Amino acid sequence: MQFEEFVAARSPALLRYAVLLSHDPEQARDLVQEVLTRALVKWNRIERVDEPYAYVRRMLTNEFLSWRRRRRVATVPLTGAHDRAVEHRANPGDDLWSLLAELPRQQRVVLVLRYYEGLTDNEIADVMRCRASTVRAYASRALATLRVEITTETIRNQQEAQL
Amino acid sequence: MNTVDDLRRTLEDQAGRAPDERGLIEGARAGAARIRRRRRVTAAAGTAAAVLVSALVVPFAVRHESAPPVAPSASSVSPVPAGPRRGSDLTVAFAPGKGLTVSAYTADTLTQDLMAVRDDGMKFYLHVSNPGTFGRDPIEGSKRVSVGDRDGWYLVRQSAGVTSSKPETVHSLLWETRDGFGLKFSSVSGQADLLATARAIRFVRPAPPSGPLQLGWVPDGLIPTSVDVRADRKTGSVHLLPPVSESSEDTGIFLSAEPVSPDWLTRWTEGAPPTHTIAGRQAWYRELPFGRRGTLRAILAVTAGDCGITVQATGPISFADLERLVGEATIGSCTSQDGWGPVVP
Numbered sequence: 018m019q020f021e022e023f024v025a026a027r028s029p030a031l032l033r034y035a036v037l038l039s040h041d042p043e044q045a046r047d048l049v050q051e052v053l054t055r056a057l058v059k060w061n062r063i064e065r066v067d068e069p070y071a072y073v074r075r076m077l078t079n080e081f082l083s084w085r086r087r088r089r090v091a092t093v094p095l096t097g098a099h100d101r102a103v104e105h106r107a108n109p110g111d112d113l114w115s116l117l118a119e120l121p122r123q124q125r126v127v128l129v130l131r132y133y134e135g136l137t138d139n140e141i142a143d144v145m146r147c148r149a150s151t152v153r154a155y156a157s158r159a160l161a162t163l164r165v166e167i168t169t170e171t172i173r174n175q176q177e178a179q180l
Numbered sequence: 181m182n183t184v185d186d187l188r189r190t191l192e193d194q195a196g197r198a199p200d201e202r203g204l205i206e207g208a209r210a211g212a213a214r215i216r217r218r219r220r221v222t223a224a225a226g227t228a229a230a231v232l233v234s235a236l237v238v239p240f241a242v243r244h245e246s247a248p249p250v251a252p253s254a255s256s257v258s259p260v261p262a263g264p265r266r267g268s269d270l271t272v273a274f275a276p277g278k279g280l281t282v283s284a285y286t287a288d289t290l291t292q293d294l295m296a297v298r299d300d301g302m303k304f305y306l307h308v309s310n311p312g313t314f315g316r317d318p319i320e321g322s323k324r325v326s327v328g329d330r331d332g333w334y335l336v337r338q339s340a341g342v343t344s345s346k347p348e349t350v351h352s353l354l355w356e357t358r359d360g361f362g363l364k365f366s367s368v369s370g371q372a373d374l375l376a377t378a379r380a381i382r383f384v385r386p387a388p389p390s391g392p393l394q395l396g397w398v399p400d401g402l403i404p405t406s407v408d409v410r411a412d413r414k415t416g417s418v419h420l421l422p423p424v425s426e427s428s429e430d431t432g433i434f435l436s437a438e439p440v441s442p443d444w445l446t447r448w449t450e451g452a453p454p455t456h457t458i459a460g461r462q463a464w465y466r467e468l469p470f471g472r473r474g475t476l477r478a479i480l481a482v483t484a485g486d487c488g489i490t491v492q493a494t495g496p497i498s499f500a501d502l503e504r505l506v507g508e509a510t511i512g513s514c515t516s517q518d519g520w521g522p523v524v525p
Contacts, residue, residue, distance in 0.1 A: 132187050
């Protein structure tokens, strides 16, 4: 697969994933742009792996987890994209989204990968390079913070991850 | 109480906020070209020009189009020793006596960022790009201004998350110095205040910022390429990579110091007992089962007083090197600025 084909097919998904992690469309675009730039530099290697999307998503996850450490100071958006974000943010009744924004980065990554990307805890552990037990610990804390009711589904998810 | 379905619905809804993908391919091509070009240039040659320029203090006389330019202050010029600006060095600062305290520094081989807090609590952000990296195109919605004898842009945006989580009006001044440095100075303080405060910006001799983690030794073949210090959060980090001319992107070390907390211990030790003692400090070392190039290979976590130190290494870097790296480091406090010093030798 050519790099251009990959970007055309997968960049919308990467941007959606990034905006859920960063909670900021402007930063999401920067994250994806940064990761795609580095992916292009070593594309001859990435295109040979079984799942280029999974590989780039892992790059994006790592970039997000280290983003504030490296990128630190907030910047001022220069395009109209942020204006749209402000409008969207003004919508009432989105307490869950606000609570998500307050979660530590690792916990946020776990929830997005589990409940949006549909990964198992073992797959998330592979992405985050930690143990599945750590993933479950992050998820439990995050769900408690979000006041999400623990149901049989969440328990089953944990049991499946332990297999 | 929320349900998992509520959470899924929220994520689905918010995913719709993603920006469109236009321009990503072009941006990636341009960025990749820059990376490849940098690899062809030696680190020393690439930064030598920056040092020559940093010998000069940038004039910050700002006027609107209708006003005459203000002459730069000749007395502000200071000599600067020769030598390249490393990725860990800063060459910008705020003049003393202006009531500005820098609470966050970040620098890498291309950019420098400072966040300063004034005595009245107002925050200011300064972003400096190396020559050749500042966009020259007019910025949509901006007003043309002059900075000394240079053209610049003045911009007002409604933004979120710059100084708080609420939308706010952010004022920015952007310009390129005669020597090609791109500067962006932002605050919510208002146009007149921003312009007046910009006069406090100075180019100074290259030096690393002070932080809680101070390296005493760096493995052969690696150099500091970026540094980040948050005085407000009492954290610091350093990235060590091969010089640009020898760049192998799969080799490098990222060191970070932050206050120890139960969450930190869970994240980095996973409840396991220490595997080593380094310079009298408890340490946890593990090699990760990912042999493929480009993946994390080893993590060393160390507790030092109120600091938690993490060392993430990729590539062929031995435990002995990591042990010496941490063993010869001076570690100050991560709950105050006691014992802080230059983060790299």
